[in-house]
Amino acid sequence: MSFTLSKEDRTILTRLEEDMWREVTRFDQTFQEQRFAADFFEFGRSGRVYTRDQIIRLDPQPIHAVLPLPNLAIRLLDKNTAHVTYNSQVEYDGIIEYARRSSIWSRTESGWVMRFHQGTPYQP
Helix, strand or coil: CCCCCCHHHHHHHHHHHHHCCCHHHHCCHHHHHHHEEEEEEEECCCCCEEEHHHHCCCCCCCCCECCCCCCCEEEEEECCEEEEEEEEEEEECCEEEEEEEEEEEEEECCEEEEEEEEEEECCC
16 A cells, blocks of 8 residues: 655655754754654664653754755655655764664654654765
8 A cells, every 4th residue: 555645744744854953943842842752762873772861952062964854755654654764964073974864753643753763874
């Protein structure tokens, strides 16, 4: 069975994924509480595993990521579950790090929430 992503959902999911890379939203407690699911976890680019509590941060830090997110693609796994993939290019202390990113988002009564995220390093 194939599911079709609406233009509205594509716009919302793209904005939400990019908001994870914008300081003004990424470090906003309300945004984080609303957008990370209660059972969220992440396999970080470093290989470490992070829980929701570990990923929610209140200490803003500069984020130097390329936006819009390169090669962003979204596909529905079912009518309420979306898989978002893209490549990230982020500068940390003058060094550019690249990663292939993958997020699973679930549609809830209060909007889309991120359930899972993974970053895998690569060199272009």
